[in-house]
Amino acid sequence: MRFTNSLKISVGGLRTNKSRSALTILGIVIGITAIILVMSVSQSATDLILAQVQGIGSRTITVEPGREPRGPSEFGAIFTTSLKDREVEAIKNPALVRGVQNVTPTVIGSATILFRGETKNANILGTTPSILSVFKIQPEKGSFFTATDVRSRASVAVIGSEVKKELFGPSDAVGETIKVGTRNFKVIGVFAPLGQKGFFNIDEQVMVPVSAAQRYLLGISHYNFILVEAESEAVVPRVARDIELTLRELHNITDPEKDDFHVTTQADIVERVGTITGILTALLVAVAAISLVVGGIGIMNIMLVSVTERTREIGLRKAVGATKKDILTQFLLESVMLTLVGGAVGIVFGATLSFATSIALSHFLGIVWSFSFPISAAILGFGVAASVGLVFGIYPARQASLKSPIEALRYE
Numbered sequence: 001m002r003f004t005n006s007l008k009i010s011v012g013g014l015r016t017n018k019s020r021s022a023l024t025i026l027g028i029v030i031g032i033t034a035i036i037l038v039m040s041v042s043q044s045a046t047d048l049i050l051a052q053v054q055g056i057g058s059r060t061i062t063v064e065p066g067r068e069p070r071g072p073s074e075f076g077a078i079f080t081t082s083l084k085d086r087e088v089e090a091i092k093n094p095a096l097v098r099g100v101q102n103v104t105p106t107v108i109g110s111a112t113i114l115f116r117g118e119t120k121n122a123n124i125l126g127t128t129p130s131i132l133s134v135f136k137i138q139p140e141k142g143s144f145f146t147a148t149d150v151r152s153r154a155s156v157a158v159i160g161s162e163v164k165k166e167l168f169g170p171s172d173a174v175g176e177t178i179k180v181g182t183r184n185f186k187v188i189g190v191f192a193p194l195g196q197k198g199f200f201n202i203d204e205q206v207m208v209p210v211s212a213a214q215r216y217l218l219g220i221s222h223y224n225f226i227l228v229e230a231e232s233e234a235v236v237p238r239v240a241r242d243i244e245l246t247l248r249e250l251h252n253i254t255d256p257e258k259d260d261f262h263v264t265t266q267a268d269i270v271e272r273v274g275t276i277t278g279i280l281t282a283l284l285v286a287v288a289a290i291s292l293v294v295g296g297i298g299i300m301n302i303m304l305v306s307v308t309e310r311t312r313e314i315g316l317r318k319a320v321g322a323t324k325k326d327i328l329t330q331f332l333l334e335s336v337m338l339t340l341v342g343g344a345v346g347i348v349f350g351a352t353l354s355f356a357t358s359i360a361l362s363h364f365l366g367i368v369w370s371f372s373f374p375i376s377a378a379i380l381g382f383g384v385a386a387s388v389g390l391v392f393g394i395y396p397a398r399q400a401s402l403k404s405p406i407e408a409l410r411y412e
Contacts, residue, residue: 024302027295028342028388029349032381034288036350039377041357042281044370049273058233058266059101060134061240063091063226063247068262081222082251082260090246091228097242099235102130104227107213107220113206114179115167122163122206124180126213134227135197139189142174150209155216158189160203180206183216240265292384295342296392303335303393328398335393336386343385347378 066080088105091097107126112119125131128150132138145156157180164173173187185208194202214220230239240263247261248254351373358371 024299025295025338025342025345027291027298028339028385029295029346031288031290031292031295032343032346032385033349033353034291035285035384036347036373036377036381037353037357038284038288039281039374039380040350040354040372042277042284043372043374044354044358046273046277047370047372049277059230059236060266061228061230061236061243062264063087063228063243064262064264065222065224066261067259068264080260081220083223083226084221087247087250087261088223088226090250091226091243093246096246097228097239099231099239099242100228101231102133102227102229104128104130104134104229105210105223106131106227107210107218107224109213109218111181111206111217113163113167115176118167120163120166122160123201123204124213124217125200125205125207126210126217127207128210130229131207131227134229135200135202137191137194137197137202140192141172142187142189144189144207145209150211153211153215154209155183155185155212156188156208157185158191158207159187160191160201160205161193162203163206164190180208181217185212236265236267289384292388296339296388299335299338299389300392303331306331306334332390332393336389339385339389339393340382343381346385347381350377350381 063083065082083105085105088103091100092103094100104127106128109124109126110121111124113122129144129147132144138144139158142158144158145154148154149156157178159167159173159178167173167178168176173190176187177184178187179185185206191202191205196202208217210223228239228243230236243263244256244259248256248259251260253259354373355371358369361369
């Protein structure tokens with residue numbers, strides 16, 4: 001019997017029991033939908049994280065205190081005070097670290113901001129004027145503080161758009177005095193709405209000279225991290241290596257495993273983000289795939305019931321010349337077609353839910369969550385669906401092909 005004939009007979013068999021066929025593929029539809037949704041949302045999340053990471057430029061190198069955490073027990077190491085003024089000066093020294101354009105020592109904290117009875121909890125970023133080059137930003141109104149302000153610990157501040165909106169409303173903020181913690185700061189600049197830059201939401205920041213933040217707001221003499229901007233992308237690996245060697249010599253460290261700092265480039269962060277999201281996606285897909293196994297078992301059970309119900313049909317076909325191969329092909333095709341239809345429906349549902357999820361996340365989180373539909377997800381969906389149909393359809397098809405035509409025709 002030709003393959004086309006077997007295909008027509010299989011389609012006819014499925015159309016005879018439409019309701020049962022639809023319920024049979026439900027497990028496959030749910031499984032494929034879950035896989036598509038997980039892969040799509042994961043890809044969108046990865047794109048969002050990478051866009052934020054790359055927001056501080058591919059030439060930026062981050063130096064942080066403490067050994068790089070390699071597990072939950074080592075996260076306490078990042079709170080060391082190993083980065084101070086001498087480390088900043090060493091990194092700035094061209095004889096020690098070549099190819100450096102800007103060095104930006106930074107501290108971070110939070111404080112309550114007060115202005116004429118209006119209060120807001122805001123993030124404090126103590127920094128230097130070179131942060132403008134790193135983030136590629138400029139105040140929309142007023143100006144940024146200068147290197148002289150940093151040296152003199154001037155009590156001046158540049159605020160983000162959200163801080164300005166909540167404290168000042170439509171009125172002008174430049175020239176006004178706000179209380180940050182327990183100290184008064186004069187607002188000299190306001191940023192336009194800029195959103196996320198790296199791991200910082202500029203709209204929610206209050207930027208002050210790093211020296212003023214250390215002395216008046218945080219009471220510390222060390223830095224939380226140092227941003228180093230290289231002259232070009234090409235020299236980033238060399239600059240990062242020079243910083244490591246310089247700080248090890250400065251701290252009398254001979255064993256890299258005992259570093260009290262860690263240096264990270266944007267390429268390192270991108271690679272780590274990709275690795276982490278890839279592992280999480282694989283785990284979630286594996287969990288979603290369990291429903292496919294359940295769906296496959298359901299298809300096998302239904303196909304066995306179908307074989308029993310159609311025993312006389314099998315006997316009649318064999319009596320008029322159908323071979324074991326013909327019967328096997330017919331029932332195997334029915335199983336595969338069921339799962340392929342389930343896979344197609346699952347892909348459509350998965351894409352629709354992914355799109356709806358991206359809209360919902362963008363609305364409720366207030367971020368640009370782009371819709372992403374990886375082609376690999378659709379290919380995986382069809383491939384898995386066909387495989388499930390093939391694997392779980394073999395046993396019922398074989399049982400049908402082995403039936404004796406004489407016994408089958410006598411079956412009641």
